[in-house]
Amino acid sequence: GAGVSQSPRYKVAKRGQDVALRCDPISGHVSLFWYQQALGQGPEFLTYFQNEAQLDKSGLPSDRFFAERPEGSVSTLKIQRTQQEDSAVYLCASSLVFAGASGNTIYFGEGSWLTVV
Amino acid sequence: RKEVEQDPGPFNVPEGATVAFNCTYSNSASQSFFWYRQDCRKEPKLLMSVYSSGNEDGRFTAQLNRASQYISLLIRDSKLSDSATYLCAVRGSARQLTFGSGTQLTVLP
Numbered sequence: 001g002a003g004v005s006q007s008p009r010y011k012v013a014k015r016g017q018d019v020a021l022r023c024d025p026i027s028g029h030v031s032l033f034w035y036q037q038a039l040g041q042g043p044e045f046l047t048y049f050q051n052e053a054q055l056d057k058s059g060l061p062s063d064r065f066f067a068e069r070p071e072g073s074v075s076t077l078k079i080q081r082t083q084q085e086d087s088a089v090y091l092c093a094s095s096l097v098f099a100g101a102s103g104n105t106i107y108f109g110e111g112s113w114l115t116v117v
Numbered sequence: 118r119k120e121v122e123q124d125p126g127p128f129n130v131p132e133g134a135t136v137a138f139n140c141t142y143s144n145s146a147s148q149s150f151f152w153y154r155q156d157c158r159k160e161p162k163l164l165m166s167v168y169s170s171g172n173e174d175g176r177f178t179a180q181l182n183r184a185s186q187y188i189s190l191l192i193r194d195s196k197l198s199d200s201a202t203y204l205c206a207v208r209g210s211a212r213q214l215t216f217g218s219g220t221q222l223t224v225l226p
Contacts, residue, residue, distance in 0.1 A: 031212070042204050043214075
């Protein structure tokens with residue numbers, strides 16, 4: 001596709017509900033990242049995939065957060081039993097080659113805006 | 118202390134002004150440095166990478182000071198369209214970028 005695509009763009013969840021956020025990276029991109037951005041803050045790293053392998057999940061704030069990328073392309077971020085503090089924009093980003101390679105540009109999607117009420 | 122720190126602003130400057138942002142980072146092993154621009158309710162977009170020797174792209178100049186562990190962004194001849202939040206980002210040995218909280222710029226007519 002032309003860019004990183006995320007859905008839904010906006011989601012309102014009742015506290016305690018489970019949500020699933022989808023990311024379609026740019027076709028052929030090896031690396032995929034999830035970030036969480038609270039209002040007035042910069043993006044905070046959640047997790048990183050290289051193809052289907054989840055190489056780093058150190059940023060996931062609790063065991064209620066789970067991410068997968070089973071076929072190395074589309075990724076889903078799942079949040080179980082949502083809490084009000086989960087309200088944020090969830091940004092997905094992808095890059096062509098493995099992260100850390102020189103000149104490797106990371107492209108962000110427009111984000112999924114989650115509000116927990 | 119946060120790993121990457123920026124002055125949140127806001128910076129309100131008149132059109133045509135020169136404005137500079139600084140960003141400090143705490144991890145001396147950081148290897149790559151970037152400035153991103155984020156418009157309201159939009160995703161971050163790469164503005165420019167920052168190289169040790171400093172680099173310029175039109176009205177934008179980025180510099181890196183490894184000894185003092187800060188990076189800077191200078192915008193000359195500000196345009197209304199430059200109004201946005203500017204995020205600095207740093208990558209160390211880990212694969213992900215670590216972002217500052219952003220500096221908000223408003224260019225006034």
